[in-house]
Amino acid sequence: MPKEVPTGISKTNKSTAAKAPKDKPLLHSIKGGKAAPAKTPAGRNAPAKSALGKADAAAPDDAPVIGLNLEPAKLSPAMAAYFKKCQDKLGFVPNVLVAYAFDMAKLETFVAMYNDLMLGDSGLSKLEREMIAVAVSSQNRCYYCLTAHGAAVRQYSGNPLLGEHLVMNYRVARLNKRQRAMLDFAVKLTASPWTVEEGDRERLRRVGFSDRDIWDISAVAGFFNMSNRVASASDMRPNTVYHGQAR
């Protein structure tokens, strides 16, 4: 008889290793109008310092927020109010906002486009838009967006498994035909946009999507193809709080 069970860890096993530090201080600093990087080791040198040591000890693996050394700007009144609203309603300011906060024009256009696409009127439900976000981000293997929007899918759907499925391989999710066609289109548009043609649009129409819906699917898929790249290019790190949400 085999001597050990698959993971070799007993049911009562309780890791005593230090957990990764929470990003709370980060968020407090934002309330005062200063983004996190000011308090953490300077951007590009940090990674070397926080490398996982010989003992595999937990490390502040997701600080700083980005791997670029950008001085936070003074928040505009609109953005200061928005950050406060995030803090009040979510309990934290999403790191992507912290990352963009070095320049108010860039932060404001990003927020405006994001909110219109993800939260504005659409024939797609908010969950469906988040599902696209995660399927696209999985194709692009984007750590930031998979974490933040995987949490959103878990929250909106009340189905933690759906979030896992979309993060790992959307083809294992048990979707209805509408949502499967929607994600097939978004992922094809991500992987090889030059091959998308009228036949692909027709497939969406056949499962009930309007031409306006097709635009919205495309625009959300496009947006995350942008965000995935900004996040990967800048080594953007998600707020640690996302990982535990809605599991």
Next chain:
Amino acid sequence: MPKEVPTGISKTNKSTAAKAPKDKPLLHSIKGGKAAPAKTPAGRNAPAKSALGKADAAAPDDAPVIGLNLEPAKLSPAMAAYFKKCQDKLGFVPNVLVAYAFDMAKLETFVAMYNDLMLGDSGLSKLEREMIAVAVSSQNRCYYCLTAHGAAVRQYSGNPLLGEHLVMNYRVARLNKRQRAMLDFAVKLTASPWTVEEGDRERLRRVGFSDRDIWDISAVAGFFNMSNRVASASDMRPNTVYHGQAR
């Protein structure tokens, strides 16, 4: 001795076939607050009708503006003024704006982000930002963006060959080290964003780019990864006028 020269066309050959129609009527209709699709055959049916016939006759190959049937909205005052400005300074309204004009919120956020990224302050010259646009669009084989931004590279650089090089294969362009590193980063970020790491950022720093410049390279590359997909997904067609510009 071979009887025919490579292209088999004499120097004095002059095609008498009808040229593709110019998009002037399109732009007039926009000034009146109505986007072009209203005057052309309804979106998705058009392609079949304009198929290249047996005689290879030229056809209105780039109408309508997009392959989705979206009713143009009434232009907001800001957008009406902006379209007028385009008409006055460029002689036409770029079709991407016509395409977005079914919804003022989407049009305005797109314009705001575009203008900040491509025309706002940056350590990158406007030409360099257009070079990124074209190299990214070539990787994604995006007809709309290659056409519109290929023309912009020709215009800004005063070097028509540079535009051709970037459209076809940026590796044949004879670039200085700074610009070659910039495009290598943008194209890698486009093709496999998940493989971009600190080493890639370091390569940019070594040729003189600041961390803010790296953000801008990433943001422009990201933006065109979005736009390429919106254009491909909607079968967006460029204004014909671009093809002849600055050659």
Next chain:
Amino acid sequence: MPKEVPTGISKTNKSTAAKAPKDKPLLHSIKGGKAAPAKTPAGRNAPAKSALGKADAAAPDDAPVIGLNLEPAKLSPAMAAYFKKCQDKLGFVPNVLVAYAFDMAKLETFVAMYNDLMLGDSGLSKLEREMIAVAVSSQNRCYYCLTAHGAAVRQYSGNPLLGEHLVMNYRVARLNKRQRAMLDFAVKLTASPWTVEEGDRERLRRVGFSDRDIWDISAVAGFFNMSNRVASASDMRPNTVYHGQAR
């Protein structure tokens, strides 16, 4: 000021949707020597029935254990004892064992090879072997293995972030040189085994791996290239309990 925060969900939001059913009944049935599929809808028809409905209601998204209709065999004494040991120490029998339980010879050779590779003597720590398992499974986008071995990485390391990093994109994990070289080798061996050459082995030797360690890295990477494919080909579903472990 934008009206909504990024996820549009208040801090106090609490989903009332039904959660996915736990796999407890599954495990009880195993104790009696019958694998789960006997109690769930017959293999290949199940997916259609459990499709995510219009209301996006949670569904038993990870049942049955596999998408093949295989009659469970009577457990051999050794395997019955092993399943009991799993139940006692882990609280459940991993679904991969349930899946293989249609044939005792196959179950026993799988268990023997697994336990030798993952739990036997090696210059690689158990955590390192699990890290390889997850990095390989991420390359192959294998839902089963990412879930089960992602949990193992979280448990062994005591660092939940490390598990997330390896699931999503191992390149964002902050690893020491030894572990980074180990995963680079394993992922290259996964993606394009025909390109692995002496230079790749030399890179491992340079960070301190012995030739025996190189065998072990290769064997573990190879094993998960097998398991990922068996799991994907049979639509194998992980025990739901893994998702919440060690977060």
Next chain:
Amino acid sequence: MPKEVPTGISKTNKSTAAKAPKDKPLLHSIKGGKAAPAKTPAGRNAPAKSALGKADAAAPDDAPVIGLNLEPAKLSPAMAAYFKKCQDKLGFVPNVLVAYAFDMAKLETFVAMYNDLMLGDSGLSKLEREMIAVAVSSQNRCYYCLTAHGAAVRQYSGNPLLGEHLVMNYRVARLNKRQRAMLDFAVKLTASPWTVEEGDRERLRRVGFSDRDIWDISAVAGFFNMSNRVASASDMRPNTVYHGQAR
């Protein structure tokens, strides 16, 4: 209201930057039996010298003809007559001929095969053969062939848009079923020849191609898969005159 229009260039803008030099001297030198490289900086060192400078000044970006230092041979009588014919009818000798002119046997076999395939009897029109040339060269991102044969498509079709479409992404061209099937076959044969099977030939037969036509499609596609590689491997540069033809 946005302050700037998309390209930031006024309608009356006229670049004052120096244009890339025309290749006229090149062609004159050929008439004397000496290929261009003799007059330009020696092959492989040239690129560094002509790098695009800080001021983005236009440079002789497409000289020398190739990046290999090959001494031109004395033209055989047949080839001298052929070059003269090119000069008389086209106004220039295509650079690919200049490139091959270091060895008369190679030049003559290339010319013979080219002329048989592209200009000989076939069920495919000359335009169709040029369309295949461009679609294949686009898949292979070959600067030389896209330029020379893109011009040929514009000339033969009298439809400048068709040339642009095929250069950038043949899927946006509005082709009849016959020509679309022809290009789909040629591009598949280019990208993954090992996957071409009887089913692919059947698709061509169904739109009316004979078995002989299928050979010709394959032979033309094959020929440009050869030429694209010779051109890319030798850094072959097209005559600048092509860029402006038939626009």
Next chain:
Amino acid sequence: MPKEVPTGISKTNKSTAAKAPKDKPLLHSIKGGKAAPAKTPAGRNAPAKSALGKADAAAPDDAPVIGLNLEPAKLSPAMAAYFKKCQDKLGFVPNVLVAYAFDMAKLETFVAMYNDLMLGDSGLSKLEREMIAVAVSSQNRCYYCLTAHGAAVRQYSGNPLLGEHLVMNYRVARLNKRQRAMLDFAVKLTASPWTVEEGDRERLRRVGFSDRDIWDISAVAGFFNMSNRVASASDMRPNTVYHGQAR
């Protein structure tokens, strides 16, 4: 008239160059419980010494058995008997067994799994399992497995061409629908396991495979995805005798 025939070698041509040495000594050493590497130059240094020289002289191109320096262990009684049986029935011990013989636990679990999968009860014939082995190994370009299992296909089928077809491109083999579907599934599972879904399983069922057969196809394909990687990672070399078998 051309002066030379395609290969430029006369029918009576008989190479006088030294042939590659046979691996007989290797196998003798195994009978004594010592694997070959002990008698050949130490693992990783060997390749440099045996490089194909200026004169293109034949070299001991497939020694040593692997590129890792692993001390052979004393064969367990079961394995000693198994190696003797190989020697008696085959005339040699397959090098994969020699390679694994540094550790009896690993050798025994490998042999157990191999024999169950390839030689145990199954709805697939032994030839069909070998066909999967070769098609998978061709996708992964694995020299060891293509050689050993290519020989097995030639032997089992009595059709040397079938072996060549599967080694080079299984799509050229003239298979019945059942076997073609089987190899299509195995190769898709090898190239992109994450895309295998219920539709793929249904295609197998439609040509007559049972769910148990689907498991076996998957398990064999999975096994060679493991073995291909262990072989490539360790530079495993096949016994030379395979090359001449059953041609």
Next chain:
Amino acid sequence: MPKEVPTGISKTNKSTAAKAPKDKPLLHSIKGGKAAPAKTPAGRNAPAKSALGKADAAAPDDAPVIGLNLEPAKLSPAMAAYFKKCQDKLGFVPNVLVAYAFDMAKLETFVAMYNDLMLGDSGLSKLEREMIAVAVSSQNRCYYCLTAHGAAVRQYSGNPLLGEHLVMNYRVARLNKRQRAMLDFAVKLTASPWTVEEGDRERLRRVGFSDRDIWDISAVAGFFNMSNRVASASDMRPNTVYHGQAR
């Protein structure tokens, strides 16, 4: 102890299954100026008829010569003499010549280019040119060319292993630096010609290749990228005799 040895075939095993028919009749028919297809079932219907039956019986797997129904033309005097010379010196006419024999102009230009490239003066030995042919054909998985030129590598080198290595994965061949660089260049030029740049040419120069040699490497690699595609597109089958040559 395991009951069966790996291949489950005894040393004395002798297949009694019918061997695939030799193509001798094919060649006789050619001598009379008629290519094989006239005697075999008409091109495109043949495959269905010769499918490998339930009993895995050997079938005439490599007839007809091509999958296109092309009437053989009367051989020109030069080609008739050439075919006779092939027959006299090789004992057969290579099927590629039979395939091209439907059109004398095409056959003659093919033969002229082939003989110049593969048998004419060059800094590359004939073996080296055949090595390129095989490495390129392996990348393109071309059955015809791997078979015919794999045999040529075995013959020219007198090293059967070298032929096998290049067919299966050229990276396992133990080559000197010159030949390894040559094949790396040829394979890169095959897989992604658009990425070949001056740095790649420099790598060849550093191991001693002249610029003329670089042209020849490129031209041979290019030629087989053409031939591979013509062969795959037409389902060209090699003469069976190649398989047994020089093993």
